[in-house]
Amino acid sequence: MIKDGMVDNEYGDEDVWSMEPYEALMFAEQDGDVVATRIANETSIASDVSYITSVVKRLLITKRSLLRLIPVAAIHPRRPNTKVVEATSGGECFLRCLQMDLERIIDRYPDIGRFNRYFGIFYDAVMRDVPLANDSMPLATAARSEWLPFGDRDFFSDDVLELFVKYSNQAIERIRQEGGDEAFQNWLLRIQRQPRENEERLLSLIDACLSVNHHLLVLRFDLGYSQFYCDRTLAGEQAVSYEEMREHRVALRRFLKRHLKNRLPAGACKGLAFAIKMEFGLDKQHHFHVIVILNGNVVRKDVGITEMICNYWKSEITKGKGGACNCNQRTYQKRGIGSIRRGEHEKLKVLRETVVPYIAKADFYGKMAKPDSHRTFWPSHPPKIEAIPKGRKRMAINRVELQ
Template structure:
């Protein structure tokens, strides 16, 4: 994966750790625990890659003033800080499947983490240093063997295909929605649940099926609420975190030649979720209300010929799809955590006013 693309994915993942949900569109609440867990996931993925391509001995013994001391390379120091990271990550993301490099790391450190559970600082170890050093270096060798295995290569290939499949599907969908329109009114709205619902233990509170039914009811109500022929499409991504429970990140595409006032429509959509779809259990965040905070804004009124805005819109699509490069909700069977509307059919005759071509151009059954 290209470094620039990975940077966009990392930014999207970090953004997902902040909660903005407030039915009055005014509240902003940072979520520290999730952010710490996400930073660990990112570091572990990067570290596992580095270890797998290196042959360095990460842990060794050195002499200091006549005494044997524990020592580690920079790579080894990073490994030490993440040996027990799974405890933190599982706390905030308890129903998730992780990037294959992250899973391989967890499996490789498990034996050492259990054997030395009470020893979180290697430098304070007062036993046989060679036993500790040997255990840590075996962690490194296990990880290298795992990543070089045929099973791992098949797993990482499948993992990348799924993330790319959803992303390409959404990009094709956005292009198709734009194809016969002079402009789109693009809305991004996050849909979640109130604190009283979220604060229940996740195994006793909202279940996957409840959240799915709320989404299906919401989309039926939305199609009935928006003026006929103006609702052109949508996409959604389901996520889960300890502080916010289940929540959706959504994009909606309305006919910009017939509708204006994106902030108003974002509010209408949010209130429909809160008051009707969830019967008062929901909250929402109208992203269009704070378009100015986005470095690359691709929401609001987007003209067909505006190459810059359309590229920014496609960057926003990364948030809904490629965040799964690092982690995704583990679902049973064919349950989906991402979806979009049906691909629009091309009409026999073009609709909308004539337009100039842009400077250049670069359903639901989605996983």
């Protein structure tokens, strides 16, 4: 199972750290339309921050040393070293983080370390000045400019290699120490509290829907904006502002609550429920994850209905600036959306344990791009459960006939 960009069974002090390649869902203009495309960009700011975050998470649950110097018996006499750096799998991951351009990240998002403390404690640890032979500079700067950019990281004197290994291990221990401090643990509790509450509310919505309809039609889609309109340097005044994005969200909620039923067969919205989650991505700015639950006894074409809602977002709400991804159109090994009956326990399990947590998951950067008082999660009210009269049904008596 993949979690936080890593394979679950690789956790602990095992030698292999398996990092999942970074992939992002982006919206781009193509032939007059805004289409969703999955892009694997290993050099983007979002990719670098995601990788560092995953490495730090792993560091905080391991204890072993990741780097050391070992002597080498057979080595070319012209080389300046008699030792080489031996790195565990985790050590290689840490060294890759040291090669990333951290200043590029900070220039774009100066407060990112305050909102993503995993990145923050890494940055604080590796940007401390360390004394070198003729100067002192941040470890990350020295590693990126003087140690790691060359093809042979061991082509230095043993003294220099010892310093780099020493300072790297000290940075790793500093990350582990700060990750165990009360301040970091309190931040972690805060960042996890809201997702848990959102998840509980969404699970309650699903239970309420199942009480009204034994057959659900679950729609899942992601909404966002063309990359062009996310970049003010490209789009200028046409770029989507935060206030405009809020207006679009209000219009979407109004459509789902009041007008969706007019586009579907009668009874399709009996037991209707939905939830909208706003997130901020370092690569795609503001976007939404949406789930809609309809009466599966009346409607079955989940792909078509989802596409209709997505098109309404693109053409009517955002006037061509928006893009959408129809998740119901995709193929999943284990499916927790689409047609789900009350007795289909495996589908319900996937819905509750995979789909819902994904929608409700923690978003490090949402607060970085909105006022503190603004929400990021909007669930609908639970559907009304009609009370069933108790007792035996009685036939009406026509008093005229009894006379």
